[in-house]
Amino acid sequence: MGRARILVVDDEADIRQLLVHHFTRNGYHVEAAATGEEALRAVRAAPPDLVVLDLMLPGMEGLDVCRVLKGDPATRGVSVVMLTARGEEADIVAGLELGADDYVTKPFSPRVLVARVRAVLRRRAAPAPAAGEVIRAHGIVIHSGRHEVTVAGRPVDLTPTEFRLLRYLAARPGWVFTRGQIVRAVHGEDYPVTERSVDVQVVGLRKKLGPAGGVIETVRGVGYRFREEA
CATH class of the missing domain: 3.40.50.2300 (Response regulator)
Incomplete structure (x- = not known):
């Protein structure tokens, strides 16, 4: 190459x-x-x-x-x-x-x-994971086909919105996404949700992920990213 x-x-x-x-x-x-x-x-x-x-x-x-x-x-x-x-x-x-x-x-x-x-x-x-693939990072396993998430082997109960948000970020670790990009990816172009609602959803998602919630990083003034593994 x-x-x-x-x-x-x-x-x-x-x-x-x-x-x-x-x-x-x-x-x-x-x-x-x-x-x-x-x-x-x-x-x-x-x-x-x-x-x-x-x-x-x-x-x-x-x-x-x-x-x-x-x-x-x-x-x-x-x-x-x-x-x-x-x-x-x-x-x-x-x-x-x-x-x-x-x-x-x-x-x-x-x-x-x-x-x-x-x-x-x-x-x-590196291609993004396909819809049916499994994403594994930081002890988190995201199974798109089953709509399941586990952290250190423990099942995590996420809402459909929280699941889509987590998968969207985890599919491109290290990439910074603005709130507007997240809204469109998770809800669609015409969904009546304010960008600030993303902040609320991220807070809830981090709480459910427990100690692993820190992998969703805030990029001040911009949006969020899923931390890359070292």
């Missing part, structure tokens, strides 16, 4: 050079772009495996680039890791809603960013 291809998009030359250096050192094939328009041309010419996308770009902003990539069937499968300044929670949520896979805040550690990119590529390569 060849080296994964990464496109770095940032308008600051020093950051581009830093990222190209670190990704190249870690065995990736790396290209760079300084603007959103340049990035889209590069992706359309030769789609990379992943785009590291700064949100604060001149002209076409990063969120618009993400929207175009995820809206085009030809580029929808390209993974996106957003780079964003601290405090831009609304942008983080918007990017994840558009289909971005992860985000890293500025200022950032290049080592952390490389690790996050590696994790995204690993998750993308």
Whole structure:
């Protein structure tokens, strides 16, 4: 299998050079772009495996680039890791809603960013469990066909909503999901549920899971994720 291809998009030359250096050192094939328009041309010419996308770009902003990539069937499968300044929670949520896979805040550690990119590529390569498969993680066993959950061998009685919520998160460990994404996945597009109701459901789910409830992690200002196993 060849080296994964990464496109770095940032308008600051020093950051581009830093990222190209670190990704190249870690065995990736790396290209760079300084603007959103340049990035889209590069992706359309030769789609990379992943785009590291700064949100604060001149002209076409990063969120618009993400929207175009995820809206085009030809580029929808390209993974996106957003780079964003601290405090831009609304942008983080918007990017994840558009289909971005992860985000890293500025200022950032290049080592952390490389690790996050590696994790995204690993998750993308691993198919999500099929509807009838069994998910096992952190002592939790989720059997979709039987609609059963056990923790350390102990049956856990979950409501249908709690079961769907747990399975949705556990199917993609490490992925951050916004409340809006969870509502749509668990209830459907037109279900009249507020995003804050997700918080209530998570609290109830954690309580029923007991000591294992901590595997459902809160990502401040964004949503929730199921913790990856080490």
